[in-house]
Amino acid sequence: xxxxxxxxxxxxxxxxxxxDEPATxxxxxxxxxxxxxxxKVYSSRRGTTEALRGIDLRVAAGEFxxxxxxxxxxxxxxxxxxxxxxxxxxxEVRAGxxxxxxxxxRDEETVSRFGLVFQEPNLFPWFTIEDNVALPLKxxxxxxxxxxxxxxxxxxxxGLGGFEKSLPxxxxxxxxxxxxxxxxxxxxxxxxxxxxxxxxxxxxxxDRMNLELQSIASTTGATVVFVTHSIPEAVFLADxxxxxxxxxxxxxxxxxxxxxxxxxxxxxxxxxxRETVRALRTxxxxxx
Amino acid sequence: MEQRGVxxxxxxxSAPVMLVLLVIVWSLVVSVFGIxxxxxxxxxxxxxxxxxxxxxxxxxxHVQVTVTEVLSGFxxxxxLGVLGGVVLGRIAWLEVAMRPxxxxxxxxxxxxxxxxFVIWFGFGLTSKVIMAAILAFFPILLxxxxxxxxxxRGHRDVxxxxxxxxxxxxxxxELPSTLPYVFAGMEVAIVFSVIGAIVGEYLGxxxxxxxxxVSSLNALDAPALFAVIVLLAAVGSVxxxxxxxxKRLVIPWHESVSExxxx
Ligand SMILES: Nc1ncnc2c1ncn2[C@@H]1O[C@H](COP(=O)(O)OP(=O)(O)OP(=O)(O)O)[C@@H](O)[C@H]1O
Ligand SMILES: [Mg+2]
Numbered sequence: 001x002x003x004x005x006x007x008x009x010x011x012x013x014x015x016x017x018x019x020d021e022p023a024t025x026x027x028x029x030x031x032x033x034x035x036x037x038x039x040k041v042y043s044s045r046r047g048t049t050e051a052l053r054g055i056d057l058r059v060a061a062g063e064f065x066x067x068x069x070x071x072x073x074x075x076x077x078x079x080x081x082x083x084x085x086x087x088x089x090x091x092e093v094r095a096g097x098x099x100x101x102x103x104x105x106r107d108e109e110t111v112s113r114f115g116l117v118f119q120e121p122n123l124f125p126w127f128t129i130e131d132n133v134a135l136p137l138k139x140x141x142x143x144x145x146x147x148x149x150x151x152x153x154x155x156x157x158x159g160l161g162g163f164e165k166s167l168p169x170x171x172x173x174x175x176x177x178x179x180x181x182x183x184x185x186x187x188x189x190x191x192x193x194x195x196x197x198x199x200x201x202x203x204x205x206x207d208r209m210n211l212e213l214q215s216i217a218s219t220t221g222a223t224v225v226f227v228t229h230s231i232p233e234a235v236f237l238a239d240x241x242x243x244x245x246x247x248x249x250x251x252x253x254x255x256x257x258x259x260x261x262x263x264x265x266x267x268x269x270x271x272x273x274r275e276t277v278r279a280l281r282t283x284x285x286x287x288x
Numbered sequence: 289m290e291q292r293g294v295x296x297x298x299x300x301x302s303a304p305v306m307l308v309l310l311v312i313v314w315s316l317v318v319s320v321f322g323i324x325x326x327x328x329x330x331x332x333x334x335x336x337x338x339x340x341x342x343x344x345x346x347x348x349x350h351v352q353v354t355v356t357e358v359l360s361g362f363x364x365x366x367x368l369g370v371l372g373g374v375v376l377g378r379i380a381w382l383e384v385a386m387r388p389x390x391x392x393x394x395x396x397x398x399x400x401x402x403x404x405f406v407i408w409f410g411f412g413l414t415s416k417v418i419m420a421a422i423l424a425f426f427p428i429l430l431x432x433x434x435x436x437x438x439x440x441r442g443h444r445d446v447x448x449x450x451x452x453x454x455x456x457x458x459x460x461x462e463l464p465s466t467l468p469y470v471f472a473g474m475e476v477a478i479v480f481s482v483i484g485a486i487v488g489e490y491l492g493x494x495x496x497x498x499x500x501x502v503s504s505l506n507a508l509d510a511p512a513l514f515a516v517i518v519l520l521a522a523v524g525s526v527x528x529x530x531x532x533x534x535k536r537l538v539i540p541w542h543e544s545v546s547e548x549x550x551x
Pocket of ligand 2: 075195
């Protein structure tokens with residue numbers, strides 16, 4: 001316990017300025033997600049790649065964190081470690097205060113509260129869109145009628161109404177990605193981990209999905225970690241933007257976004273928005 | 289949509305047209321070059337022979353024998369091939385250990401083994417069933433092995449991210465993603481089983497379509513020989529399309545099943 005408090009105090013000290021306002025959820029006792037001194041080294045026949053070094057990150061329950069950085073700087077790796085899909089080579093990963101890895105085995109209970117969206121849609125070609133979306137419910141033994149009803153709701157939500165009976169190969173790339181998002185939402189996850197989910201979408205759909213995601217996050221109170229290439233998108237969505245620098249991936253800086261919610265798309269003309277975007281751009285430039 | 293329609297009916301038109309063309313060219317070649325009936329009988333003679341063959345109940349007995357051999361061999365190969373493929377696909381070191389044996393067995397011309405099977409199992413059905421099974425086994429084994437290995441990593445991540453059990457991972461991911469490979473193996477295997485059974489019948493015994501081929505040859509009855517070959521082709525086609533139909537019913541979602549559209 002003391003050990004835990006000590007660590008909390010230590011990371012508190014490392015938090016950037018402007019982080020001490022009382023309303024900030026990161027101050028509550030146990031963070032929803034926590035990485036402490038996480039390293040990741042990939043070893044293959046051709047040698048080793050140091051993908052991440054000394055990552056300390058605490059995400060509070062209900063917080064929306066965006067992860068930005070250049071291609072290849074380790075964003076996907078970091079997200080996979082958070083998701084429990086990849087064991088770190090050093091350090092500790094905790095979810096809801098419980099270690100995700102225990103003696104090389106993953107704690108399935110913690111992980112089952114997560115909803116994951118990958119960089120690729122990863123839909124199963126043998127299932128219809130409806131069955132793909134409802135797959136997490138199927139694995140939980142939810143009955144067919146409930147699954148179907150929920151899948152229809154979610155398809156409407158992501159703008160795929162009418163495509164429930166289609167096969168993935170009959171959909172466009174962006175539509176598939178939206179189906180993957182619906183799948184991640186289907187079991188009401190308390191933690192959403194999303195890897196460039198809107199990368200394949202056109203600008204208009206992307207705007208709409210951003211608004212939708214914001215409202216989903218605020219109505220469900222889900223904790224979200226969101227990887228993106230787009231700094232404006234990160235600023236629009238997030239409470240905090242974490243900037244990763246490459247080779248090995250480290251946390252370069254963390255920027256708070258002090259913009260009221262709900263945010264409208266027009267927020268991008270506000271000075272505070274522009275200022276935050278500019279600060280992140282500068283940070284990204286100087287890091288390279 | 290229209291092009292899809294074309295892809296659907298075109299083969300049903302092109303196949304009869306090509307058949308008619310073949311028969312015309314064949315008749316012309318025979319009459320123009322005055323080829324002897326023993327070398328290349330005219331289509332009319334073959335058709336007459338085929339007619340006699342089809343009304344003879346003994347022919348259907350032979351068809352039944354050959355089909356029984358083919359299907360038994362194919363079924364054995366399917367069970368063993370799928371089991372072997374899954375085991376070797378799962379246990380990497382076993383596959384590496386078995387590789388020399390597999391390669392050696394693959395490069396042996398397996399039909400050369402038929403005389404040995406005749407010595408061991410006699411001139412009855414058994415030796416032909418074994419031959420059909422051996423020929424059909426490898427395409428199934430190799431395809432299933434590949435299929436088990438090629439389950440998509442991203443798909444695995446989805447199941448792992450959902451905390452899926454072994455059984456539901458098999459049921460929802462591994463089985464459906466391996467099935468197209470099983471069917472690809474089966475389509476090759478059914479053709480190979482026919483070859484196995486026929487070659488087996490050539491070399492020994494007094495039953496089956498292969499035996500009919502040999503006896504027509506011994507009687508120097510070329511029209512009958514051609515007629516039996518036509519019958520054989522028909523039987524082989526029916527068996528192949530049965531497998532193809534099973535594939536269409538079981539994996540309608542797969543790319544290989546959808547009608548190709550023209551670019
Ligand atoms: N399975 C792997 N084996 C070996 N090296 C890997 C593996 N996955 C990623 N890497 C390496 O780790 C580094 C980080 O990769 P990662 O996929 O996390 O980057 P990223 O930030 O998500 O990039 P992008 O924005 O292009 O998706 C890269 O240098 C990559 O080469
Ligand atoms: Mg990535």
